[in-house]
Amino acid sequence: MLKRFKEYFQKITTNHSQHRQKVLTIDNHIVQVAGTGYYLSQALITDVPEMLAIERAVYAGQTPWDENAFKTELRRQSGRFYIVMRHEDRLVAFCGCAFDDRRLDAHITNIAVHPDVQGHGLGHFMMKTMVDRAVELNYKTVTLEVRYSNTNAQRLYTSMGFEKTGIKKRYYFGDHEDAIDMTYHLPAAADD
Structure with a gap:
């Protein structure tokens, strides 16, 4: 009986792991x-310099995440999913999520769109990509933090169904700006 249970447990664990990886x-x-x-x-270590360049363009010369932070995230073997978007061989947007x-x-860890292409739907596309992945994994929520002053991003997230769920005082390194917590509640998974 124990042997059959072990076999069953290994089978469902392997199936879940393979599905998640896919x-x-x-x-x-x-x-x-x-x-x-x-x-x-998918983002690669070699994309990090261009990701940092986008952050500098978006955040007035600053990089909220440094090179090591990005590389650490991209090296993680499980639970992280980072995508990049290129136009004419130029990286113009990226998004990362921790599952x-x-x-x-699914927690959106980072999203940035180069100012040259903001307002063209790339942020919405990347957010929808992450939400779709969370739905496929039968998750309950997608969460993120957004700068209090970033009203454009807040409008995007609200239009997609995210709700403001709290404030983290003095959250951001450097300028200590507050962050707004936002949550998107996914529809309950259908019972099989």
Whole structure:
């Protein structure tokens, strides 16, 4: 009896792991966003300098995350999913998410769109990509923090169904700006 239980447990654990790995990968391909083609792929260590350049362009010369923080995230073997979008071989946007099987929460860790292409739907596309992955994994929530002053991002998140759920005082390193916690509650998974 114990042997059969072990076999059953290993089978469901392996199936879950394989499904999760499949969900948290993406085949490199061209996607159309607002009529423009972008090359979508998973982020690699070699993308980090361009990701930092986007952060500098977005955050007035600052980089909220440094090179080591990005590399640490990209080296994690499980639970992280980072995508980048390129237009004409130039990295123009990226998004990262931490998937927590224990809490059934997908936490957006970082999202940035180069100012040259903001307002073209890339942020919405990347957020939808992460939400779709969370739905596929039967998660309960997608969460994030957003700067109190970043009203454009707040409008995007609210339009997608995120709700403001709290404030983290003096959250951001450097300027100590407050962060607004936002949560998107995913529909309950259908019972099989």
